[in-house]
Amino acid sequence: MSQTDAAAGGEPEGAAATASDLLLARVVREESGRIVGALSVSLGSLDVAEEAVADAVVEALREWRARGVPPNPGAWLTTAARHNALDRLRREARYRDKLALLAESFRPDPAAAGEADERLPLLFGCCHPALSADAQLALTLRAVCGLTTAQIARATITPEATVAQRIVRAKRKIGTAGIPLRIPEGPERVDRLDLVLTVVSVMYSEAHLVAGGDADADRDLAEDALWLAQVVADALPRDAEALGLLALLQFHRAREPARAIDGDLVLLGEQDRARWDAALLAAARATLERAAVLRRPGRWQLHAAIAACHADAADAASTDWLQVLTLYDMLLAYDRSPIVRLNRAVALARVAGADAALAEVDALEPTLARYYLWHAVRAQLLRERGREPEALAADLRALELTANDAERRLIAARLEA
Amino acid sequence: MKYVIMFTSTPELDAAVPPERRQEVYGRIYEWFGEHAGQIDDSGAELHPVATATTVRHGSDGPVVVDGPFSEAKEVIGGFSVIDVADLDAAIALVKSWPSLEFPGVAVEIRPMVVDYSQFEQ
Numbered sequence: 001m002s003q004t005d006a007a008a009g010g011e012p013e014g015a016a017a018t019a020s021d022l023l024l025a026r027v028v029r030e031e032s033g034r035i036v037g038a039l040s041v042s043l044g045s046l047d048v049a050e051e052a053v054a055d056a057v058v059e060a061l062r063e064w065r066a067r068g069v070p071p072n073p074g075a076w077l078t079t080a081a082r083h084n085a086l087d088r089l090r091r092e093a094r095y096r097d098k099l100a101l102l103a104e105s106f107r108p109d110p111a112a113a114g115e116a117d118e119r120l121p122l123l124f125g126c127c128h129p130a131l132s133a134d135a136q137l138a139l140t141l142r143a144v145c146g147l148t149t150a151q152i153a154r155a156t157i158t159p160e161a162t163v164a165q166r167i168v169r170a171k172r173k174i175g176t177a178g179i180p181l182r183i184p185e186g187p188e189r190v191d192r193l194d195l196v197l198t199v200v201s202v203m204y205s206e207a208h209l210v211a212g213g214d215a216d217a218d219r220d221l222a223e224d225a226l227w228l229a230q231v232v233a234d235a236l237p238r239d240a241e242a243l244g245l246l247a248l249l250q251f252h253r254a255r256e257p258a259r260a261i262d263g264d265l266v267l268l269g270e271q272d273r274a275r276w277d278a279a280l281l282a283a284a285r286a287t288l289e290r291a292a293v294l295r296r297p298g299r300w301q302l303h304a305a306i307a308a309c310h311a312d313a314a315d316a317a318s319t320d321w322l323q324v325l326t327l328y329d330m331l332l333a334y335d336r337s338p339i340v341r342l343n344r345a346v347a348l349a350r351v352a353g354a355d356a357a358l359a360e361v362d363a364l365e366p367t368l369a370r371y372y373l374w375h376a377v378r379a380q381l382l383r384e385r386g387r388e389p390e391a392l393a394a395d396l397r398a399l400e401l402t403a404n405d406a407e408r409r410l411i412a413a414r415l416e417a
Numbered sequence: 418m419k420y421v422i423m424f425t426s427t428p429e430l431d432a433a434v435p436p437e438r439r440q441e442v443y444g445r446i447y448e449w450f451g452e453h454a455g456q457i458d459d460s461g462a463e464l465h466p467v468a469t470a471t472t473v474r475h476g477s478d479g480p481v482v483v484d485g486p487f488s489e490a491k492e493v494i495g496g497f498s499v500i501d502v503a504d505l506d507a508a509i510a511l512v513k514s515w516p517s518l519e520f521p522g523v524a525v526e527i528r529p530m531v532v533d534y535s536q537f538e539q
Contacts, residue, residue: 128505130505130509176529177505177527177529178418178420178503178504178505178508178529179504179505179506180503180504180505180506184506188506188510
């Protein structure tokens with residue numbers, strides 16, 4: 001996606017400052033993960049490396065905002081990070097024997113051609129199953145994407161102290177428990193790649209789940225996720241699922257311009273499809289085709305194929321719901337989670353009618369009773385069956401359970417209709 | 418890296434396992450220690466049932482002796498070993514092959530051992 005796309009969010013004020021922040025974020029994002037990766041390897045400590053780069057990022061944001069981005073920002077960050085690491089090593093006795101290592105061997109060369117992307121082993125380490133899901137996300141955002149703790153806190157609606165603590169604990173655990181920073185081999189590889197892709201996918205959806213935020217306010221995390229999905233797909237071109245997730249996020253991103261109008265959410269069925277980003281949709285289809293050629297099906301490709309069905313329909317009415325339902329049935333073989341079953345029920349309603357779908361949805365009550373979308377989907381189905389009082393009650397419950405302003409307005413608008 | 422692996426189980430679920438099956442798995446555990454001898458630093462110990470546990474606990478007027486394990490948890494520790502492997506991934510791969518993991522309620526905790534005491538010196 002182009003820079004103008006990302007900048008077109010229509011920030012109400014300080015547009016120039018925001019654009020330069022966006023540029024800074026991009027430069028930092030492109031360089032910091034590589035430096036953390038290289039520095040971790042030479043020091044044998046993610047903790048020191050990550051801290052040194054994180055401090056360098058904060059310095060860079062301050063410096064560059066005031067004086068502009070230097071001609072070689074990667075070298076600037078590397079030098080600052082190396083300086084910070086040396087400082088930390090000198091301060092702490094247990095690291096003193098590492099000083100010589102840093103002097104001798106730390107020569108990261110981001111431009112080195114033909115070399116494997118050093119961010120991948122780092123990313124796979126950050127997404128280790130021995131770390132909690134929250135820690136995986138926070139550490140990935142900081143170590144791989146170069147977000148500051150404050151940015152992560154804002155983007156995930158978590159107190160800054162909590163984020164800081166999560167990152168510190170995760171880094172300590174990686175060091176103390178001996179979590180290796182590498183792409184695992186053998187049977188573990190598939191599972192770990194799926195965890196990595198899950199973290200990237202959560203990163204994308206977190207951008208839409210900012211409680212109290214407006215639909216336009218939180219674009220950055222989605223862009224970071226899309227960028228990271230691209231990094232993973234470029235580094236692992238033989239992994240169909242990596243391409244599958246990239247395609248999925250490209251489809252979602254392409255629909256973004258129609259998803260929110262003046263901060264209000266618009267449901268897929270009612271979106272103005274002319275606002276969809278046609279170039280990005282084409283890129284998404286091409287990515288999905290590249291995945292299909294590898295003949296290694298998986299859940300991310302199926303999710304992307306479902307998104308492709310929606311993208312292929314000229315309008316909501318011409319959606320091939322039978323195809324969507326078939327894809328959901330295939331998806332169940334990989335992922336029987338209640339959320340997948342809820343989404344399948346929506347397709348089932350279009351193919352087999354609201355009653356069949358309601359039976360499915362009601363069966364999910366034990367696990368999804370506190371999920372606003374379960375109530376929202378149920379309300380819609382009840383309304384189609386003319387059970388208006390129950391539909392109203394379900395919508396009200398959905399309204400109670402959503403923490404997001406834009407989603408709340410959407411349901412409230414439905415209640416007023 | 419050295420790790421202590423702690424074998425835990427849930428006594429009420431253990432009781433449901435038929436004795437002949439338990440015997441069969443016991444045989445495989447014996448083989449497991451043989452097969453992985455290269456990664457096992459100290460085979461450790463198997464413990465008598467938790468009903469035999471005695472705990473000495475802090476008390477304001479000095480240590481207090483009580484019957485039972487230290488924790489109220491349903492899971493109890495049945496034994497431990499010390500392994501020496503490259504990293505946590507190697508430890509996890511080894512532990513995943515622990516024969517008793519086919520029984521419900523069985524879990525194995527992996528904890529890195531403190532080996533570098535210099536970190537306490539500053």
